[in-house]
Amino acid sequence: MVNTISTYYPVAIEMNPDILKIENLVKSFNGNTVINGISLSIAQGELSAIIGPNGAGKTTTMLSIMGLNRPKSGTITYRGKDITGHAPFKIARAGIGFVPEDRRVFPDLTVLGNLDVGRRTPKNKSKKWTLERIYKLFPRLQEFSHRNAGTLSGGEQQMLTIAGTLMGNPDFLLLDEPSEGLAPIIVKVLGEFIEVIKQEGMTVLLSEQNTKFALKHADRAYIVDNGSIKFEGSIDELEQNAEIKKRYLAV
Ligand SMILES: Nc1ncnc2c1ncn2[C@@H]1O[C@H](COP(=O)(O)OP(=O)(O)O)[C@@H](O)[C@H]1O
Numbered sequence: 111m112v113n114t115i116s117t118y119y120p121v122a123i124e125m126n127p128d129i130l131k132i133e134n135l136v137k138s139f140n141g142n143t144v145i146n147g148i149s150l151s152i153a154q155g156e157l158s159a160i161i162g163p164n165g166a167g168k169t170t171t172m173l174s175i176m177g178l179n180r181p182k183s184g185t186i187t188y189r190g191k192d193i194t195g196h197a198p199f200k201i202a203r204a205g206i207g208f209v210p211e212d213r214r215v216f217p218d219l220t221v222l223g224n225l226d227v228g229r230r231t232p233k234n235k236s237k238k239w240t241l242e243r244i245y246k247l248f249p250r251l252q253e254f255s256h257r258n259a260g261t262l263s264g265g266e267q268q269m270l271t272i273a274g275t276l277m278g279n280p281d282f283l284l285l286d287e288p289s290e291g292l293a294p295i296i297v298k299v300l301g302e303f304i305e306v307i308k309q310e311g312m313t314v315l316l317s318e319q320n321t322k323f324a325l326k327h328a329d330r331a332y333i334v335d336n337g338s339i340k341f342e343g344s345i346d347e348l349e350q351n352a353e354i355k356k357r358y359l360a361v
């Protein structure tokens with residue numbers, strides 16, 4: 111038998127390397143363990159969803175990634191570099207953008223002012239987010255560019271928070287329960303917009319209680335409850351798992 115080169119050297123080109131890895135994260139508050147050994151791997155260019163009820167540990171996990179709390183144990187690696195417990199500004203500079211669940215805007219600054227605050231040139235050669243691109247994506251923000259952010263609706267403020275984070279040109283975006291408290295029509299706009307940033311190649315970690323919304327946009331899902339992962343897999347794998355669906359997703 112003739113061995114071809116490929117028999118000897120199997121081609122091992124990794125198409126989607128993991129850019130963020132969490133290993134065995136543990137976090138407690140006053141002796142109460144709220145994250146009990148969570149591990150995640152986020153592949154470049156994918157949208158991974160952390161789905162779980164209120165109090166499951168979604169926000170705490172995101173805050174740990176951003177260096178905004180101190181885990182008891184575990185490691186967080188970004189592009190192969192240990193970032194566990196690093197200063198939040200350094201983690202942001204490394205290319206991770208965070209949209210917190212309480213969607214903070216500067217209410218007394220204009221929309222444009224809010225966008226300017228977050229402006230930063232990209233670390234790598236990825237296509238830069240500019241004001242023009244942001245306005246194209248969110249025409250509303252252009253329309254209201256000179257209005258104070260505090261006068262915008264909740265949905266518009268959510269878009270502004272996301273847009274402001276994009277102005278920092280992250281290459282990995284954390285969205286903590288972005289659909290929460292938004293009217294269905296705005297959730298739809300948010301979803302369209304998530305699809306656009308996905309098409310642009312952005313890697314996203316989305317946390318949601320809104321299962322339907324998360325599953326619609328995710329490539330991969332992690333179901334968390336009580337500080338640990340109950341299921342991990344592709345959306346197809348989840349769709350085929352009747353037991354998990356029934357138990358955790360009420361579908
Ligand atoms: N700063 C804190 N002090 C004490 N307990 C906290 C703190 N932050 C979160 N928790 C607790 O940790 C658990 C997980 O919270 P959180 O990560 O906010 O959940 P989720 O975002 O999934 O709703 C909850 O039981 C919450 O009460």
Ligand SMILES: [Mg+2]
Pocket residue numbers: 168169170211286287
């Ligand atoms: Mg939360």
